[in-house]
Amino acid sequence: MKTIVLTGMMGSGKTTLGKLLGETLNMKFIDIDSSIELSEKSSIKNIFEIKGEKYFRELEKQTIKTIFKPEDLIIALGGGAFENNITRKFLLNNALIIYLKTTPQTIFDRIQNDTTRPLLCGKMNIEKIKEIIKIREKNYESAHLTISTDNKTLEEIIEEITGVLE
Numbered sequence: 001m002k003t004i005v006l007t008g009m010m011g012s013g014k015t016t017l018g019k020l021l022g023e024t025l026n027m028k029f030i031d032i033d034s035s036i037e038l039s040e041k042s043s044i045k046n047i048f049e050i051k052g053e054k055y056f057r058e059l060e061k062q063t064i065k066t067i068f069k070p071e072d073l074i075i076a077l078g079g080g081a082f083e084n085n086i087t088r089k090f091l092l093n094n095a096l097i098i099y100l101k102t103t104p105q106t107i108f109d110r111i112q113n114d115t116t117r118p119l120l121c122g123k124m125n126i127e128k129i130k131e132i133i134k135i136r137e138k139n140y141e142s143a144h145l146t147i148s149t150d151n152k153t154l155e156e157i158i159e160e161i162t163g164v165l166e
Contacts, residue, residue, distance in 0.1 A: 001025065001165070003073040005091050007082040007140060008100035009133060011111040013149050014076035017100065017157055022074045024158055025165075031076045035063050044078070061087050070094055079132075082139050092142065098161060099143035104129040106150050 004021065006014040015031050022029030033044050036059055040047055047056050060081050068075070068090075075095070082088050082097075091097055104126045140146075147160055
């Protein structure tokens with residue numbers, strides 16, 4: 001089966017759904033942020049703080065390129081990874097991209113107590129989330145498939161994804 005890439009905002013469920021989808025479809029799951037943390041031996045938050053967002057985005061692009069294979073893989077991107085033109089075009093041409101669309105309120109409810117999100121540290125509010133979505137939405141919506149995650153169980157979302165794949 002073609003590689004499946006999950007994109008969307010932080011808190012949209014990419015990692016959680018990716019793991020479950022991997023189990024359901026018997027495919028390997030890779031979370032890009034976790035891969036970066038392992039290779040850098042540092043948290044995403046620390047990488048942002050010490051080396052900056054530009055360094056992180058370049059690392060993210062290289063990590064995606066390195067781990068990518070065209071089949072039997074599920075990849076959860078970091079929330080901003082799909083903003084990179086080169087990465088986005090490469091993935092759109094070589095994988096099935098699924099945008100997990102989530103409202104600002106749902107994202108806020110899910111991540112308001114999470115201190116590991118570098119773009120929201122100290123400025124966690126719905127307005128900030130709306131700003132980020134507004135910037136990224138055009139790219140997110142270029143995905144092959146958009147699935148709303150609001151008010152759905154993990155099982156319902158997995159069912160929706162697997163239904164499209166059949």
